[in-house]
Amino acid sequence: xxxxxxxxxxxxxxxxxxxxxxxxxxxxxxxxxxxxxxxxxxxxxxxxxxxxxxxxxxxxxxxxxxxxxxxxxxxxxxxxxx
Numbered sequence: 001x002x003x004x005x006x007x008x009x010x011x012x013x014x015x016x017x018x019x020x021x022x023x024x025x026x027x028x029x030x031x032x033x034x035x036x037x038x039x040x041x042x043x044x045x046x047x048x049x050x051x052x053x054x055x056x057x058x059x060x061x062x063x064x065x066x067x068x069x070x071x072x073x074x075x076x077x078x079x080x081x082x
Contacts, residue, residue, distance in 0.1 A: 036051075045051045 039055075040046070040051055043051070043054065045054065
């Protein structure tokens with residue numbers, strides 16, 4: 001009897017993990033969709049290929065901006081901790 005109980009618990013946990021992975025996938029998909037829509041609305045782009053071209057054109061600038069912003073945050077954190 002106890003072995004069946006353990007098996008049921010394991011099965012329940014596996015089902016919970018499966019549901020959480022599906023939920024995670026839905027959240028990621030919805031987030032990506034929302035970001036894409038925001039980008040296209042903000043830049044007033046209707047063509048997906050045009051959006052991809054613009055993203056490719058600006059990706060290096062965005063990376064540099066992100067690195068600078070991250071570096072500034074690290075400096076502020078270091079200053080606050082000192």
